[in-house]
Amino acid sequence: MSTHGFDTLDDLPADRRLLVRLDLNSPIEDGTPTDNRRFERHAETVRELADAGHRVVLLAHQGRPGRDDFVSLDGHAGILAEHVGQGIGFVADTHGEAAVDAIDALDPGEILLLENTRMCDDELPEADPEAKADTEFVRTLAAHVDAYVNDAYSAAHRSHASLVGFPEVLPAYAGRVMATEYAANTAIAGREFDGRVTMVVGGTKATDVIEVMDALGDSVDDFLLGGIAGELFLRAGGHPVGFDLDPERDLYDSQWERNHELIEGMLDERGDQITLATDLAYADPDGTGRERVEIAVDDIDEKEVSFLDVGTGTAEAYADVVRDSAAVFVKGALGVFEDEPFSVGTVTVLEAIAETDCFSVVGGGDTSRAIERYGLAESDFDHVSIAGGAYIRALTGRPLAGVEALKRAASR
Template identity: 30%
Template sequence: MILSHLGRPDGIYIPGLSLRPVAEYLATVFKHIPLSFTDELISMQVRQKMAHIRSGEILVLGNTRFMREEENDNERFAAEIARYGEIYINDAFAVCHREQASVHAITQFLPSYPGLMLESELAHLNKLLTEGTNRPYIAIIGGAKIKDKITALGNLLPKIDKVLVGGAMANTFLRAAGNKVGQSVFDQGQLYYAERLLNQFSDKIVLPTDYVSDIDDDEKFRILDIGQETINNYKQIISQAKTVFWTGDMGVAERHEYARGTQEVAQAIKASGAYSVLAGGDTISAVRNWQMDAGFDYISSGGGATLAYLAGEKLPGLVALKLQ
C-alpha cells in the first residue's frame, strides 16, 4: 500500500490534486505487478480492496491531505490507516519536518523503518554536518516559503561562513534593513526576526545590491531577479567556496527574462569545484530543465526539510523513526 500527498488541499477533496496520475505512471513502471487505485483513505471501499489484495500487488490510496486529520497528526486517523499494513516505511524525507499523521503518528501503531532513499538523503547531508567540512562553506537561500526557511536559516548561520540571499527571502531582509521593495513579495511577519539576524550576523549575510524589476515606479515595482552587480558578487564568493548548499531560486526563474540570476548561480557552483548539494523542488526543476544538474554532487528531495536538518533542528519524521 502506498501513501502520499500532493499540494495543499487543506482537508478538502480537490480533483486536480488526486493521485490518480501518479498511480497511472506507477502502473507503467511496474508493468508486471497488478496495481489498483482509490481516491479514498478510510472507507468501506478501501477495506474491501484491502481484503482482496494479494501478496505482491500494489494499492495506491488517495491524497492524505484530503483529510484534515492528516495535518493535525491525528492519532485515531493514523491508527485507522495503520490497520491496512504490517510495517511502515518512510521514504519521504521532504516531509519529515512535518508533524503529520502519515509521517509521525502512524509510527506508534506499526513497526517503522526508513526507506533506502531516506537513508541516502541522510548519508549525503551528514557530510555537510561533519567537523571536517571543507571551508569556506556557503549557503545560498532563495525562493519563497519564507516562514519555513528563515528560522532554520537562523540556526544554520553559526555553522557556515556566508549566506547569499535571493528571491522573496532577500526581499524580506531588504525590507527589514529599511530598503524599499515596492510591491515585491516579502513576509511582513518575519521582518523583526530578519532584522535580528542582520544585526547578529552582518558579516555573514550577503544581500542583493541591485535587482531586475518589472516597472520603473518606486511604489509599485516588483523585484523579480537579482541584478548583474549582485550576480558578479555572488559568483566571486562562490568561486572561493569549498562547500556549497543551495535551496531556492534567485528570482522568478520560470520566466526566461527573470532566470538569469538563478542560471548564473548554477553555473558558478558547477565551475567552483566545491562539494555541492542542491535542494528544493522549484530550483531542482529549473536546473534540470537547463540540463545543469550533472554538476552537483547531490540533489536532495527536500527543501525546508533539508534546511531544517542542516540547521540541527529535530524533524518529527526522523524522531519518530529514532534517527534523531
C-alpha cells in the same frame, strides 16, 4: 537495524501488506503535477517492494489546503506508474470505505495510491506522535496493513499523522530514499571545510530558511539571498519590495508577519554575513508578460510590480562569491527559473558552483529540477537532494520528527 538506529527494507519480513509514505509534492501547472526527480527516486523503492511480492499501499500529500497546488493525487498515480513500469491503482479516498475496500482487495505485487493525505482533517496540523497515532485516519488504515515504510525524507521535518502516527502503532521501516538521503545529509552536517562556507537561499518557503539561517549563523560565512526571503530582508531594510500585490496570493505578507523580528535581529547582529540583491527583475507589464526588465533596488520607490528574479549584476556578484568558496549549499531558487527569462539568477549561480571545485549541495524538490532543466550535470555537484526543508534542518543537526518516529519504532 541500520547504523542510524532505524530499521530499513533489509529488515522487512516477506509478504507484507505495506503502507508506504512517499513525498510526491510537486509543482502544479494547470492543475496537473509536473514530473520531477521525486517520482523517479521513489519509484525505485516502490518497484523493489512490488517486485518482492508485497501488497503496496502508497500515501502522499500535495500542496496545502487553501493553495492552488492543493489538488488530488489522481495525476500523480499515472506519472509514478510510468517510472515504476507497472500500473498503479488510485482511489479518491484517504481512509473511508472505498480506501479500505481497495486495500483489502490488493493481490501480492499490486500497488495502490490513496488520495492526498492533506485532504483528511487528521493529517494537519503538526502535533505530537501519540496524538497523531490516536486519530481515526491512523487507526483505520493501520488495522488493514501489517507494516509501515517511510520513504518521505523530504517531508520528515513535519509532525503530521502519516509521518509520525503510523510508526507509533505499526512495525516501521525506512525506505531507500529515506535511508540514502538521511545518511548523506547527516554526513554533511558533521563536515568541516577549509575556507569560506556559503549558503544560497531563495525559493518561496521563507519561514523554513530564515529559521535555519539563524541557527547556522556560526557555521556559514556568507548567505546570498534571493526569492521571497531575499525580498523580505530588503523590506526590512526599508525598500518597497516583498509585499503581496495580488490579494489572491499569499507569498510575502504572512511570512513577513511571522519572521520580521527575526529578520531585523539578524540584520542588526550579523548583517555583514548577509548579502542582498542590488538589482531585481520583473516581467514588463506592457510586453508579452515574459519580457525581463531589470531595476536597481535603490531605484525602486513604489510597490508596483512583483519581482521574479534577482538582477544580472546580483547574479554575477553571487557567482564571484561562489568561486571563492570552499563549500556552497543551495536551498531554494533565486527566481522563478521555470520561466526561462527569470532563470538568470538561479542558473548563473548553479553554473558557477558546477565549474568551481567546491563541496556543493543543492536541495529542494523544485530547486533540484533546475539542474536538469538547464543542462547542468548532476555529477558536478556533491549531492543533489530532493528534500528542501528537511535537508536544511538536518544541516543544523536538529532531529526530524519522521526519523525520530522510525527510531522509536525500531527500539520497541
